[in-house]
Amino acid sequence: MDLKLNRKFNEKFKAIEARTFMVPLFVIMVVLFVSYSHMTDFIKEHYYDLRRDEALKVARSYATSISKSEEAEEIVNQLLEEKLRVASQTMRLYKGQQSNALYSKLAEILKLDELDYYNAQGELQYSNLKEVLGWKVYKGHPIDKFLKSSAEFLVEDIRQDVITGNFYKYGYLKYEDGSLVQFGVSADKIQSFLHSFDKEQLLAVMKEEKDALRICFINESFIVTESTDPQRVGTIIKDPLVLENITKEQEFSYVDSTSKRNESFVVFVPVSTGLKTEGVSALAIQYSLSETNATVRQVSMFVMIALFMVYLFLLYIVTATYKKNNNLIQLAYFDSLTGLPNKQFLKEFMKKELDHKDGQSTALMLVNCSNFKIINMTKGYEYGDEVLKALAKLLYELENENVKLFRFTADRFVLYVKSYEGAEALVFLAESISEKMSQPMVIQNTKQYIEIQIGIVEINSSYTDVGQIIKEVSISLNDLSESSQKNYVFFNKEMEKVLQREEIIEKIIRSALADQGESPLYLEYQPQKDFKSDKITGFEALARMTDPDLGQISPVEFIAVAERKQLIIPLGKLILWEACLFARSLNQLGFHGIRVAVNVSGVEILQDNYAENVMKIVRETGADASALELEITESMLLLDFEGINTKLITLSDHNIEIALDDFGTGYSSFYKLQELNVHAIKIDRSFINRIDSKQHSDLITADIISMAHKIGLRVIAEGVETEKQHAYLADNNCDLMQGYLFSKPLKEEAALALLRETNLEDYDERTC
Template identity: 35%
Template sequence: MDTHVLVVGTSRENQVVIQAALPSYELSFAQDGKQALECIARLSDLVLILIDATGDILDALMLLHAMEQDPRCAVMLIAHGGDGNSILHPPLTAAGVSKQVAQVLQKKGSKLLNEQAFLFNAIFWQAPMGITISHGIGPIDGSINEVFRVNPRFEEITGWTSEELKSIGWAAITHPDDLQADLEQFRRLQAGEISNYSLQKRYRKPDGSFVWVSMVVASLQIQNNHSYSHICLVQDISKRKEAEQRLAESERSKSILLSHLPGLAYRTKYDHDWTVLYVSNGCKALTGYDPESLLHNRDICFNDLIVPLYQQEIREEWARVLPLHQTFTYEYEIIKADGQRCWVWETGQGLYGQHDEVLELEGIILDISDRKKIQHELMFLNEHDMWTGLYNRRYLEQVLRMDANLHRSFKRAVLAVNLSPLHTASMTYGFQYTQEIIKKVSNSLLVLCTNQCLLCKTHEYRFSFYVKNYHDTEDLIAFCKRISSLLETFLIIEGINWGIGIVEIGKGTTKDVEQLLRNVLVASEKALQQLHGDSSYCFFDKAMEEQLYQEEEITAELSRIAAGEGNGSLFLNYQPILDLGTNKIVGFEALARLQIPSLGLIPPLQFIPITEKTKLIIPLGDSIILQALRFLNTVQSHGYSDITLSINISAIQLLKHDFTANLLRMIKAMQVDPHSICLEITESVFANNYQDINKVLGQLQSLGIQIAIDDFGTGYSSLARERELNINCLKIDKSFIDKLMTLTDEQAITGDIISMAHKLGHCVVAEGIEHERQLQYLKKSNCDKIQGYLISRPVDEKASLALLKAQS
């Protein structure tokens, strides 16, 4: 009686179960299909072959195909899918195996044959991989006339139908780059040199695209009439290949990135030494150490590279971000192998275990030395004056803001050394001259600096000291005297004055840094106006604060007036000008007046400089000119056609590109004669832009407008230069007229000024005549015209017309 059972390719665990299930049978075990075929040929009493198809499906197919051709015994499969008694489903049990084996062995020969065919077809047609079986077909045989079987999955993978494949052969659809290797392996298989081979290759699909497959080809040892038989299994690995390609590209990009990284990539332990587990080749360039030197702390641990100042800070930052699963980012310095320091930027993250414990750290460290150098340079430029190297105003403002909340008992003060007279010196001697003076001042004042005394250059011609922790006001006065003592050694020789303003920061002092520095500027300007010596310094006080408040009020009101708003008024008074030859009024000077409800009547010397500083002189100046021309029109309409009107004009107005054209439009609008108009300018306008201003004056003269220099003798011009100027008249300043009351006629030079002006062809007007003695002197000196309180104070339009009417 046949009692032999052959078990193929199953596990040790399954073998134990099968032995328990079939105690009355003699069992043989084969590891693979080759051993199984040898056993089949040797065993004559074989009743059952039990094949495990859960592992190598190729062995199962080869055996089933062989038994299909020569059905000597029953065949059963161990498989995950399928129905019927001939299929055992894992996990195996002894009872289940015993029962199903008994049922299969009860079947007769024809039924066994059908069962084997069923098992083969179950695997062949339903397998999740492509399968072909060929008999006597070579890859380049062309049309296939013998048995050729293709399962649906193979057709799906390649895109070719069984009939199409049979007509063209598999070589025709193999990628040219893969064909030679496939043919060589297939030749060896046919020659019996190998029993199977595997290959990754590409099949060409009908649409021209290619699909990657993993292919296994094995010969079938079957006794039949075919010249040759083999089986081919293929799995679609296109997605895997794409993933591999992406991975390879990623690895290549990573390799390129790391090779060009201005630093290193790392993976370390989370321990005290930051033990290095991996470090890229950039380690050498960044640290000066070979990567191997840092690996596992062989020669040096990474912690020792970090400048000690940062070691604890870095540890604390890692401890903060790791529990939060945040990214670590930090900038610090390392010490390279040659001892030099290098700024680096590190970013990294933790690698965590199943229980959220930190396993390792990974990240990159980049060299940012160049960036830090530029950053420090920019910071230096941002906080320092380039010529002197001193801290600048921006830095002083920062320090003052940081110290703003210090206790009131901690005495602080700001002192400003004002050297604005250097501006005039620059016009005379040139820019380089003043720069050298500034450098000398800087070097001299530096000796006064201490931990409690900071020196800054806060303006082109100003230095500021920030003094802290002094005892009392006397200390500040003594400090000012030391400053003056240092400066006078070379500034007095150069003829340059200076003033020192002082603001003590304490109770009641503004915390607004801008306002604080403005206050000390005001104090320094007032000090500059004082006599030298002990009085070259000035403390900012309530009077100055009130003056600043008034200036702000005036500025605000002037802005509103210029915009056609506000409660204040800008109006004109007119002071008569008397011709000494005829003893008649021949003209008026228009004088601007400002009335503000909260401050009352504001003197011109107080608000005119504000209009020039704020550039409000442009819109307000137009308003003044219109009022003056309207007055002139009124006077002339009353029959006084020979009356002239003088209007004060600033350099800012003159240099406006459309001043002349705009003036002509207003003259035409008011219907007045240009010959009746005289524009008065001060000598100071020639300090800058001399050529430009003189050219404008020439254009105005060509239109018939008269030009007069106001306050002559106190400013920039000289009699020698008057010949070059496009002017018609000189108005002698009141200071010369006042001196006529104290000087003898022989001592006074006013007559000489008049004489020289006449020789230059200019008319002369004397201002500020208040006494008869002055009048008599001027008559004797042949002065042309006069104006002053002796004749009349400035009056309004109605009173001016009355004066004209009275003299006629």
């Protein structure tokens, strides 16, 4: 069945369900996204910290080396300077004594590599080195500057000699006459040693070993004095944060993101300048973050995949739960067989409608498939399911924006109708449904007629409770009977009183079945008299019920209640039990061959194990099976002729006789009677009543008796109340009569007394 309308119809439930699951799913997604963002930042920070720690360790190490190299250079210079000072003091003692030999000897004693004497004009006159003799100081030379200065003593930094090209540490002593002595110590070895501590050399080694992008040395004036990148030499550091940290001799680092593609990490480590200055210099190392970022991306990607897998897992759980809940909603609010909204859905829908009632006319129509139980019993549950689906499909054709269809219970459907014009519109709708049902359905290649009843409640402004509306529409169905001219009825308050009476009767029946105290249910027995012998040959057991408040309750009423409340089967067993006990008593009293007839309902005989249940009761009560007669009606045979006849054969095989009750009012033919396993027919009282009002030539009662005899059946006339009826039946060879002319139904003691009186000759006092 197409459920598009129903999908729109249940938007409320779907919307609630979607919100219930989409909100937490969105929250989970946001939480995972935020978690991923934080984890990515954490991972990035972690790897940057590792890079920072590594860079700082390296920078500290080389900063220490640079600091030590400066200290070493300073110490060497101080030692050399001290040596030169000692030499100058010695040369003061040899003032005025100059010769090449003396200078050679003094140089050897003082462990000087070069000892020279310059006159006041700057000519080199004496030396321990022959190759320098005669050299003259030129303008701008360090000696020229010293000669022109007022200083008496001077020690230079290591420099290259202009004559020999060798590195020397020179000292100068000036005499009063303007001449001077130059003494020098060769610095080639020292220079080679200090070169290993040279900052540029150290920076180059660091760059090569540690794969740094750039390494710079910043002096105390914040100028880059050495760098692996020559273009950086001379650059002045102006960043306030960098300047502040260097000044405070604090280590500092930051990520240089000026180029997103080539991010780098820069660390600054303070370097003490040793003994030479009071300022602070620094070592700056710049590392590429390409590899680090690649690692961060890989780890982040792994984390993202892991979180994505977690999200997919949660999504699967949420989706599975959502689908499961949708299935539960389908089970809770929709009928699995027809796909229609069910009773629970109807209640919630009607509650919403009542809460928002805007003056529109509304009504509830309850459609009952009155013969569904019989169809189920005769054709099976699968066939019954097909009938319900076909019925739902037909009713669904009536659905529109003002008519909504619901599956109410097993064999009932509800139409919720609104915006209609008067009760006539509801009558028209009910008749439309009836017209649809007048045509047979084709179920499993079999034509099947559906009998329906429709209860209607118009919902006015006084209604506020959904349960009350449903209750009243259900009550209205109870007012319909097989004799009703119409198959629909509108609810009125009198129906509720009828229902209340029915509920009381139901309690009385249940009390009787439970055998609680004195039973309100008892049997009366109406005798059947033989026309020829004028003796009682049988009794019909008739159920009776009385109540202190309700008084005597009609069998028609309480049997109908038992059928509606599904109590007819246990009630039938109880009646059969009591009748069998009566039959046993008759036999014990010596009245042999007296039959006790019991009426059987259609619901009872349709049970698969009906014959077995009957024989079980016969055995347990100790009754003689041949003393039992079961009465069925013609209408039962329409339900399942073959199945019922099979059960009748089984019962006959156990000597139980069968009588066809109310013969002539149904659809049986004498042809069918020949096939049916019955032993007697009971002519309906309607045929008997006509005997008093019609000419005998116009009656067919005699023909019925004659035809029944021809096929071997006994004939019982019921409802015989006049002598004229009795005479006609006797004249036409009717076998037995039953009616008020002879006796009304009697309680057990009265029935036995009448039997003793009528069948006096057959009464055997010895058995009493």
